[in-house]
Amino acid sequence: MSTFLLEIVTPERKVYAEQVNMVVAKGVAGELGILPNHIPLVTPLKISSITVKKQGSKDEIIAVNGGFMEVRKDKVVILAESAELPEQIDVDRARAAKERAEKRLAESKQDNVDFKRAEAALQRALNRISVSGK
Template sequence: MSTFLLEIVTPERIVYTQNVRMITVEGVEGQLGILPNHIPFVTPLKIAPASIKLENGKNESVALNGGFMEVRKDKVVILAESAELPSDIDIERAKAAKERAEKRLSGKKDEADFKRAELSLKRALTRIGVHEHR
């Protein structure tokens, strides 16, 4: 089966670079599955895990904190605000962030505070999910 090069890049570093069979991500318009020779396009991404199918048939996940994905014929580049491999996730920190966000969401706050807490909760849940599914 054919593959394509997947690169996941943040402002700080290259997080992931490998030939893969498929990647599934959450775009702002819904879930996207990318296979080799996909039509080129660029799309913004939500805070969600990226599911990666490797050449050997195994699956991996990467926690993405939004960003953009550029699809080319033989390469996909994800430019993420932040991205974490399961081995890089501090699960206790993620659980603490989840609890803080849930407390902020339960209190009476203005709309900006609510939105920040909601985004923080999404990031924490994504990190926890990726860590648990490794």
């Protein structure tokens, strides 16, 4: 089975760079499955997990917090605001962030709290918690 290079890059570092068989990501228009020789495209990504499939090994799950995915013939590059492998996630910190975001969302009904910002923080925390358990 043929492979392609998957790179996941954040402003701070390169999180992932390996040959893979398939990538499953959630774009803003829906879920995408990318195989070798996929047509070129660029799409914005949702705050969600990326599933990486490699022949002969268990699927890898990576938490990606927004960004873009660029698909080329032999390479996929994900430019993310942040990305973490499951073993890199501080679950206690993610749970605390979830609680803070939920509190801000509850208060946003009374105050002028930025609802979209609090909602995005909650999505990031839930994504990290979900990936850490896999």
